[in-house]
Amino acid sequence: METELGKEKQCSVCKDFWPMDPEFFFTKTLPPKKNGEQNKSYDSVCKACYEIKYRKRKPGRRNNIRSTAEKLVAA
Ligand SMILES: [Zn+2]
Incomplete structure (x- = not known):
């Protein structure tokens, strides 16, 4: 919008x-477009909600695997 x-x-x-x-x-970096433009895709959930959403979903899970998007942000 x-x-x-x-x-x-x-x-x-x-x-x-x-x-x-x-x-x-959070963003996902996709392979660049044919014209060389950067191709980024944004998550549908804002960072604040992302945290809440995924914490609620996996309560008490020890092996907390981070999403690709999170890894990219942390890098
Ligand atoms: Zn939100």
Whole structure:
């Protein structure tokens, strides 16, 4: 979605709009497009909700496997 502030994206959990920015959403880096453009895909859930969502889903799991998106952010 486009606003006067730039691109914004609605989080599918909190339903809030956040700037389409790696600061607010986890990103997945896809292979570059044929024209050499960077091809990034943003997660549908904002970072804050992502944490809550995945913690709730896997309560008390010792082997906490991080998603690819999280690994990319941590790197
Ligand atoms: Zn959210």
